[in-house]
């Protein structure tokens with residue numbers, strides 16, 4: 245029979261990498277706590293309509309990238325391609341308008357998009373998603389951007405570029421669309437096939453095209469700023485002023501439009517040169533009308549999501565620290581087959597006292613057990629042989645200093661703790 249492999253674009257996160265994920269997730273938890281965002285766990289699949297109405301029928305995500313299936317009850321369901329629409333659905337479903345606004349939530353988990361796999365782009369990938377729901381205050385936009393940057397700071401990421409723009413609102417965006425159509429109308433023969441089709445459906449998306457020829461055309465395309473209504477313009481200035489006050493370095497990028505249709509006013513991305521073509525570590529912005537699009541009340545909100553897979557890639561390439569890889573503190577060594585069961589009892593008792601202990605189950609030689617202890621990075625070897633058995637003792641070797649002492653079995657945990665404290 246042929247061997248079954250993981251589907252294209254999905255991968256196993258194995259122990260060599262998973263501890264790094266835990267490191268980043270721990271930092272996300274800490275930053276979320278410091279900024280007052282509470283964690284939620286949302287479903288992996290939702291009614292397809294949530295995404296088609298929320299994200300927009302003409303987006304690449306909805307048109308080409310969703311994993312949609314019909315369940316046994318004949319419902320159309322979709323594996324979530326992102327978390328924002330689900331956050332809004334959850335807010336509405338649980339009447340969170342009753343709480344103080346904004347309601348600040350975050351979640352971590354896998355998202356699914358049928359994209360062409362390449363470096364930093366997978367069909368199942370993890371996002372850390374932060375949302376502040378129920379406030380139109382531009383200071384909340386600033387908080388969201390600052391939160392993402394603080395997470396990256398704590399992780400030690402450097403050389404990131406922060407790009408900010410406004411994508412206007414339903415009042416002023418049509419004016420801008422008109423100006424864009426007038427401009428691109430004169431360049432249709434230069435644009436790629438996809439952009440020609442975007443021209444009539446959503447000309448803003450042409451600004452986002454990576455095709456070099458289209459990029460050259462977009463270079464001189466009109467920026468949105470002159471088309472913004474008073475409200476959007478004031479909002480944008482408040483956000484950029486707020487970021488400047490916090491000392492953030494950023495660029496205003498008139499071509500930044502984002503790939504999801506729900507954005508209004510603020511749009512931003514954080515880019516890293518280390519990622520190649522898929523250079524966005526993080527993207528987000530304001531989405532004041534998403535709630536209404538999925539049948540909810542007015543709910544001005546802002547948020548961002550950052551790709552966990554991409555954070556780790558950049559951290560690895562930049563040589564950032566992931567802290568210490570988890571290792572057993574103690575490796576229990578049985579000197580002869582006769583003391584193996586005793587070694588397991590001792591191991592259990594040390595673990596019950598809260599120490600990380602590993603032991604051998606292969607009946608390996610003492611030498612091989614010492615080697616395993618050092619490969620795993622254990623600080624101590626606890627050695628039990630027949631003479632220790634008789635005396636009720638254990639020999640404890642500090643594998644860093646080489647010093648060895650013999651201690652009574654019931655003193656073992658205490659002795660290990662004391663040695664740990666002393667250096």
Ligand code: HAM
Pocket residue numbers: 325326327328357359364365366367368369370371373374375503504524525526527528529530531546547548549550551552553554
């Ligand atoms: P997005 O820009 O589509 O925005 O995705 C956010 C981040 O998820 C990207 O910057 C990237 O780091 C990561 N990402 C996206 N697709 C992939 C992929 N195929 N493989 C690996 N990583 C990927 C959103 O999803 C919005 N929901 C963000 C948001 C939250 N806006 C407001 N609130």
